[in-house]
Amino acid sequence: MTLRELIVKRKRMGAIVTYLGLAWFVAWMALSGARPPWLFVAFPGFAVFFAGTWYLLFFLRCPRCRGRIGYTVGYPSNPFSISRKIRFCPFCGVALDSELEANRVV
Numbered sequence: 001m002t003l004r005e006l007i008v009k010r011k012r013m014g015a016i017v018t019y020l021g022l023a024w025f026v027a028w029m030a031l032s033g034a035r036p037p038w039l040f041v042a043f044p045g046f047a048v049f050f051a052g053t054w055y056l057l058f059f060l061r062c063p064r065c066r067g068r069i070g071y072t073v074g075y076p077s078n079p080f081s082i083s084r085k086i087r088f089c090p091f092c093g094v095a096l097d098s099e100l101e102a103n104r105v106v
């Protein structure tokens with residue numbers, strides 16, 4: 001497994017959780033007509049959306065140096081992959097297409 005594959009796997013899970021939270025929030029807002037008590041069912045979806053976005057930005061880290069790589073890999077591509085133009089970690093310079101085991105710190 002390469003570093004890119006590991007980061008994409010984590011990013012994909014984060015994006016799925018984020019979008020499910022957003023879908024939950026939007027669906028319950030629409031179904032409840034923004035009125036209580038069903039309005040309160042929508043809020044956990046917003047919390048999940050917020051937490052997922054937070055994870056994608058600040059807790060997606062380089063497997064080698066633990067640098068916060070989320071913002072770098074987040075913007076210029078679709079939510080479920082990393083652009084092929086991003087080839088190196090901006091913090092430690094490791095190639096994202098190198099094997100994970102070769103970079104593991106023991």
Ligand SMILES: [Zn+2]
Nearest residue numbers: 062065089092
């Ligand atoms: Zn790094």
